[in-house]
Amino acid sequence: MQHDYDCFGDVLAFDSTYRKNLYNRPLVIISGTNHHRQTIIFGFGLLEDEKIPSYKWLLRSFLDVMRQKEPMVVVTDGDKSMKKAIRSEFPNATHRPCSWHLAWNVVSNIKDANFCSAFKTAVYGNFVVEEFENYWAEMVESFGLENNDWIEKTYEKRAQWANAYLCDKFCARVRTTLRCEGINSSLKKFIRSGNCLLELVENLDRVVKDYQNNEFMADFKCLYSEPVMTTGLESIEKAVSKVYTREIFFEVKKQIESVAALLVLHHETYGTIQKFMLRKFRRPLRVYTILYNSSSKNYECSCKLWNSLGVPCSHIFCAMKELEIEALPRRLVLRRSCKDAKTLEKVGAVPMADPEKAFRERYGSMWSACMSMCYIAA
Structure with missing residues (x-):
């Protein structure tokens, strides 16, 4: 779960449920999404009550376990105590109420x-x-x-x-706490209201393993099956299919298909910057601007779809078509959306000047490797 959080812990959802344990105390579920757009569980918290000090203790403990990595976005219901605790313990995170x-x-x-x-x-x-x-x-x-x-x-x-x-905040399509509600319904299969603390922890572990098994199944399908190319931009589509998981690929494919409905209004060059102005067919009032930097291979679009959802928009693919570029620049690919999102290789090396951070990286990598080994052995 620490490794999962390291890979996908930029967006969290919090929710609490009652009557799942002998003590009738609130059980808080901390979840998110993985590279298959599946629900993934980062942790549970059994609290005394739903007051601000309890939530602060939970978030501090969670940060300690997850090596002080703060999320970027936190989605909760309208609980005011949880909101104040998040503002205190995750000061840099954007808090979104459940839609x-x-x-x-x-x-x-x-x-x-x-x-x-x-x-x-x-x-x-x-x-x-x-x-x-x-x-x-x-x-x-x-x-x-x-x-x-x-x-x-x-x-x-x-x-x-x-x-x-x-629109500038990446949310990984997590806008509600309904994923937590889905976990609540799954808890019914594993947990009884008469469970003592030890039984509760053991059964929660079974819940986590059940969700992890869903991820293993999705990994298998992703590795050993190939999607069918159907768009006219087959070379771009094929390049995208090699990078993204199946679920993300189908999202990106819809954007590629939408290129057919786009009209290029204007194209000009300023040194290494190329500017495109586009609009959709029969929608003359909304014009989109795309900037392409040929030196850094970076794209920026005024629709900001990539900023919020992490997938390239149809306007960027239209600019790629005009420039006859097939390969998707690595800058436009979020690691959390890739097939290799959970591999041990990290983007960027750990600086040797920080031995404590280097130790944590080595420890986390070895821990994750041992988990994979135990799974294969089992």
């Missing part, structure tokens, strides 16, 4: 199906900040909710839930 709980609050407070649909567009829409502000003002005015207290409080927190403000 599902947010939608449920809309249903509870507004009770208008049309508004719920409009609000969902505000949460997930690909707006820039100015477009979001205009859309929100028009939406609130059209439904006559200018003086609604819940609307005002939700708007004040827009930087935590609106995609327009979070």
Whole structure:
């Protein structure tokens, strides 16, 4: 689990459940996603209560176990104690409230199906900040909710839930705590409410092994099967298929297929920088700008899909087609999305000037290697 966190611990989801143990105490589940877009468990915490000191103790203990590596994004439900603890122990992390709980609050407070649909567009829409502000003002005015207290409080927190403000934050598609809810349902197969502490820990270990087995199965399919090439950009598609796991590849493939609907409006060169301006077929109002640096092999797109989801967008693939480039630059490939995401080789060497860090790296690598050896032997 330490090795899993080392590879995929940039985005976490927290949730708690009751009545899973003899003591009727909250059991906190800490989870994320792996390179197959599967749920992966980083840890559990059995707490005395759901107050701020308990959550702070949990997060400090979690950091100690995971060698002080902080996550970049943390997704939770609306628990205020957990939110304050995260702000204290993970000061550099972006806290996102669960989108599902947010939608449920809309249903509870507004009770208008049309508004719920409009609000969902505000949460997930690909707006820039100015477009979001205009859309929100028009939406609130059209439904006559200018003086609604819940609307005002939700708007004040827009930087935590609106995609327009979070498009630069990588979230690995973790926007809700529903994965934790899925773990809750899995717990029922392994855990009984009468379990004592020892039985609880043993059964939680079985839950983790069950999820790890799902990953082993996905690894097997990924290593010993080849996807069928179906797009017109076959050389690019084939290059992508060699890098990504099957689940990520199919996401990227959709972006490659979308190149057919793009029109190049403008292309110019400034030294090593090439600029492309694109729009979608029959959508003249939204223009996307792509910058390509030929010296660093780096791409930047105004849609910021790569920043938030970690996969290249259709606009970048369109620029690659125009430049007749087949290989995907390594800068656009997140290691957590690759087939070899969990290999022991690290990107970049450990500096010799830090012997303690070098020791931790060697210890972690040997520990992971022994786990793989034990699995093969078993």
